[in-house]
Amino acid sequence: MTDDEAVVTADTPGRAGAPDDDGLALDDEIRAFVRRQVALAELPAAAIVAETVECLDGEADRVRIAELAWPVVAEELTAHLTAQQSWPARTDSDRLAAAFRALSAAGIVARESFACCQNCGLGEIGAEVPREVTPRGYAFYHQQDAERAVDGSPVFLAYGLFEQPPSVEIGEEVAAALRAEGLTVRWNGDTGSRIQVPMVWRRRRVGRLAAVPPTLDDDVDVEVGLLSAWTGVHAPRDGVQSAARLSALHLPWMPADARLRLSTESLTVTVRRAGDALVGEYADPDRRPVTVGRYEGLALLGGPPATVPSPADYVDATYEHSTGRGNAVALEAAEAIAITHRLQPHTRDFLSCLGRSGGVVQMGWEADRLWLETPHPETATVTGRHVSLAEAARMITILATEDRVAVDELGNTVTKPW
Template identity: 50%
Template sequence: MESGNGQDTLREQVETYVRLQVAIGERPYAAIVDGAVEYLDDVEDEETVEALAREVAAVEFAAHATAQAQWPEVSDADRLTLAFRALDVAGIVAREAFTCCQNCGLAEIGAEVADGETPRGYAFYHQQDAEHGADGASLHVAYGLFGQPPSAEIGAEVAAALREQGLPVHWTGDLGQRISVPLTWWRRRTGRLAAVPPTVDDDVEVEIELLDAWTGRYAPTDGPIAATWLTSLYLPWLPTGTRLRISLGGTAITVHRDWDVLVGTSAAADRPEIRVDRQDGMALVRRLRADPASTGRPAQASERAAPAERTGPGGEAGAAGRAGLLEVTWQHSAGHEYQGVPLTRSESVDVLRRMPVRTDAWMSCRGRSRGIVQVRWEERRLWLETPDPEASASFGRYVTIPEAERMIGVLATEDRVAVAELGDLVRNSWG
């Protein structure tokens, strides 16, 4: 292990890396910690790097949360995303933080074109560009035509879309230069992207086993994991219909989610199920610790889950996180689908805004009372509808992104489908 100035240098390296990744706003806590270890893979003691990364990430996530509470409702990062969606709609394939570098972006942007679509051009910035932007430098956007030399017309259209959203643009029309966008990189973190493991006195390593499929980029894998990581970074987003077994000291509990409640059941018939808020998964682990079978001795008072942790008023799980929740299934590009993920209103809107404008991109939101609002891109137009099983039909129309955001917001916060308020709906009968 390094000491003295060497240890100070290591901490500075970890702080620089973590602070930048937190600011970029694309990766959750665990991925940033893992990334720090990989980034500093020339350091012999990986455990030291990981411990530092965990410590620094907790501080930086807290600072980011405090800062974003003071940001304006619409940030430059929001404007950037809205500009890219407008370009998508106009027939220019636009991607954010796309691939690692310029060469890879140019090589792979063609794969973003769905079968049967004929876009007029492309625009993107890559991950290194995002790092520069988050570090205070101008963002640079590449543009061009597919399979042809660069086009001044496409460049001008990209620049105009950025200006339309209120972003400053520096570009002279030189085809040899990318479009420069000086901006304040304020990327909000919500939900999973804002989650941080808490510091508790009774953390413990548990074994987990997925009993059903859990799709998505950041799904957990079978094996050992710290209980605080499992219960703060993964269990709150347990997909619909997915069961997970948690084992500790020879005792196991199987967990599934019932809307905003985590339900834990034991194989032993004499042990009742436990129901806790989806954010309070540590109460499930504490039940395992309180089970005499896991320790070989009677449970101590300090290990028993307190009644307030088990239930809320009326014997139900507490109300934290209950308001504004949806179960969301979406596909952003071919082969990348997320099934039945519990998301808040802000998380759901973020999914919508980041959804590329391509025919195979779609999103379905289900409210607590099972009302559904779903959207899909069709030839660069956003179709929104709600299914009506009693009528054996769905009702909808093409909408703007703000209209879709409003419909999703009403479903999340009021638990009702407000699609009829859009007017001029089209009926699509089934069968």
């Protein structure tokens, strides 16, 4: 996930996402910042609270800012999740992402919400050029552009050639890709002007990004110790925190190799994930290990039963793309499918999904086509073919919900050495 560092003006580096309104009360500043971060759909709940504290540091005590931010994050996330239920199946944000993916496949380095501002974007886009690829140009919009789009402004796209002045031809190709996805384009052909895309910003939240901070009257504090590597915006922090939030926002998505030591006033337990369950092993030798569902982590600390049932669909996902990575993370089908839309053509981005019984479906871009396969370790071969994103989604859904590999059902597959 990109860190939302933002800025004060479009062309000046700084902290991204800071409220633009002067003179707002602290509560209003917090809500303005949180609402924007929720709409951007890049950070999970705990990371939004942390960013709020960083952004408003100096406005009040950091602990106080966090206390005020938590309920606001819960309210704004709930409102967002309710609203997205009535959105069309394909939103303008989906169309924009599809246009950028098409541009990338065509050899134009296209990145969304890239860098904090235009100057930084222009300075950093060259590092995005895939190895062994000679790009024909670039296109991007930066984080401040995304924030303004949340507030109702058009998205402004920078475009051009590497180490050359921008050309009309590249601008026209970018505009054509946007129009091909059904988006409106405002651009007069002037290479000194960015391309404008009027749109309604609607990004869906699923999986970890849709986890809402709970509120419990009898919540307890828990001391968290990370016993193995678990990093990134989805990882909990070391130290004292809410047991209910830890259980709702982090434990369901523990990487398979992560270990946490949790301590309350009455017990200490080491927690790991085993498939679709959490296993707690207690420091007290008289207490037997306990196994609960992924969403029932609070029960390991003596808390009440979970109010959110564990989803029936499940895969262990290992993935890497330009804005995130994960190793053996427990995901629902919807979040695994969302990751396929993050994979970029002409890169080494990949996603590998492991089912409950050990079946594997994995994929990555081969130049401008998405290759999907299932491995056969006993013969050191793979079976697969190039697929559409819709076909990839179907394969993931079957693995997650039916616990079977259905690659042969795609038809026209080939088997080859790995």
